[in-house]
Amino acid sequence: MKSLKDVRTGETAAVVKLHGEGSVKRRIMDMGITKGAQVLVRKVAPLGDPVEVCVRGYELSIRKADAEMIEVQ
């Protein structure tokens, strides 16, 4: 499985599926990372975590541990 965490800075990936359950998953989906959404990885924070991604036309910050739950292609 390729996760959003594996996507390199500057590259775009399409969301396939979200793993996990509960509030974290719901929150990520509420913010627009849903099946089929195009996610561009903008940059990594200066201390290595979290990452900044661009989805549905806006910037979102998400921790690497959570990015690992997002399956992409």
Add this chain to the structure above:
Amino acid sequence: MTTTIALAGNPNSGKTTMFNDLTGSSQHVGNWPGVTVEKKEGRLKGRKDVVIQDLPGIYSLSPYSPEEVITRNYLITEQPSAIINIVDASNIERNLYLTTQLTELGIPVVLALNMIDIVHKRGDVIDTDKLSKAMGCAVVETSAVKGLGSKNAAEKALWLSDLHAHGGHSRDHVHAGANHVGHEHHLHHEPPFEPKHRFSAVVEDAIKLIGALIEDAAAAAATATGAPTRWFAIKLFERDSEVQRHLKLDEQQQAQVEAIIKTAEQQLDDDSESIITNERYSFVTDVIAQTLTVKDSSGVSLSDRIDRVVTNRVLALPIFALIMFVVYFLSISTVGTAMSGWVNDVLFGETVPGAMEEFLLSVGAADWLQSLILDGIVAGVGAVIGFLPQMLTLFLLLAILEDCGYMARIAFIMDRIFKRFGLSGKSFIPILIGTGCGVPGILASRTIENESNRRLTVMTTTFIPCSAKLPIIALIVGALFPGQAWVATSTYFIGMAAIIISGIILKKTRWFAGDPTPFVIELPAYHLPRVKGVARTMFERGWAFVKRAGTIILLATIVVWFLSSFNWTLQMVDTDESMLAAIGSAIAFIFSPLGWGDWRATVASITGLIAKENVVGTFGVLYGFAEVAEDGAEYWPMLAAAFTQISAFSFLLFNLLCAPCFAAIGAISREMGSARWTAFAVAYECVFAYLVAFSFYQIALLLTTGAFTVATALALLVVLATLYLLVRKPYLSHEPKRKQLKKAPAST
């Protein structure tokens, strides 16, 4: 009769500006009951009978975050006459996702396409007629910053609520079968507030089945709430824990609902909550495709260019340090403190008391009345007002950082460090400001995005030595550790350690583990801060402090004044013969295990609650000096005789970590918005301080003298217990919905 219009929308959608625009100065600011979330309401300009209720900025109506639960509960149970849904038109896709949830509530919705000027400037076009038809709500173009369209939105909302009240159309029916977007034209005779989006056939069937099943329960709930059956059915389909509780279905019904959900989940190969979220977003994507025409914009926006520099891997930390330095420098070191110093030393130190004294003498007021007014009331009011300039400066700077979009980046930059201690990256600011003064430090926690992190920060910020604690440090160092600079430095490390240890320990308890709101935050586009909005935020927060914290500070100051000025027969006496001295002597034994059972030390610690620097002055009075220097140099020899180095350091530890001054307690109460949480915070700080000082004293005694007593054993036990609390497993909520993410299956 009053009509209520609720304002709902995403954070950063311009909701606050719109609220200010609609209500002018007739605002009431407080907290939602029991939480640290701010509640604002006001009256519509020119319409005293219309209440505008501002709701917290939210992205969804999920049952997970306190902000979202507050909004849901308010909308369902209070049933406002209409909702104005503020949508950032320049970021419309994610904003419309919330709209699809608001239109389902059976309340007329006016969609305010805010920041429309930015859309126009970009050259994009939004077809508002089509949007209105597609979403099933009225659409109004607004630019709250420029004061355009807000009034129109309010009028539309009033018109719709009127129509709703007299229209008599049924909003309580579940639509049958698949009724996809684009087939709604036959419905156009209905009022323009019927949700138009439909889910896929499988989901619609399931919702219909659940709707039929819960009809009675929902009808009962609906008479109390007015929310349509369809809404309850959708929420049950999502396995929404709040609605499950609310409807009180019997076990058989629950099993039937679960069976319906399972069937749909099998057919669509996903969990029900994700199905709904996915379908809402694909509906929104369709609507956008039909209504938004984007002019080709291949260029990089100014916001992106700023962000490339500001959160750059190399430059981010130096820029952050520089900005923090400026904030600290302006609010604590220079402008704020200079003005606060003037208010404290000149206005409330000389001018007001001088004039008052003259006046009181001229009218021949009794001694006790003079003392009450000068030492009680004027001192208390001075303590409140004295903090204001410092705080207003800080609030101004924070408001600018928030408004321009940098505050979200602070969380982005600092998250890596602070998440380990259960704090937010934004907790850095309260702690930094806390080194100057705990009061604005505590109030700065308002910008932290998560309720549990906010509470934790409020509770621990005052562990850092503030400037008023410096005289205590100078006193102890001067009397017992002459020339040893490490003592002062160590207090900052001890403060940091206390914050970190408390963060880790408390985060593992039930009270703070309740809602693991994840760190998934929007990084809004940068823009120039707006003078009007920033100034307003600054004064609002300042006023909130005066009102909420001020009363506590004033009352507490008067109580301590009373206790320290009178004896039991209510005659005015010096402090060393007062009730406070008697109380201090009576409870001094409590502090014997800490090495300082001396009644003077106890009384000094109590007066330190008014302001920490009072500890120094009170010692002076109790040792028979009417006036002492700021560091109490006059009585250093007496102190050196009364304390050992170990007991003095223990005294210092306790006074640094225990309950802060009344002003800070007032600030804690202001932020917590709950007497229980305030009491918990103060009690935690006192117990923590006591245990730290106790363990330190007893273990240091063991190491220096080798004497092992019961107290030594207890101290070692405290240390062991702390270690256990630090490494034990965190408390996990038993609700399955609130589980943390499970690890994804290993890559195949």
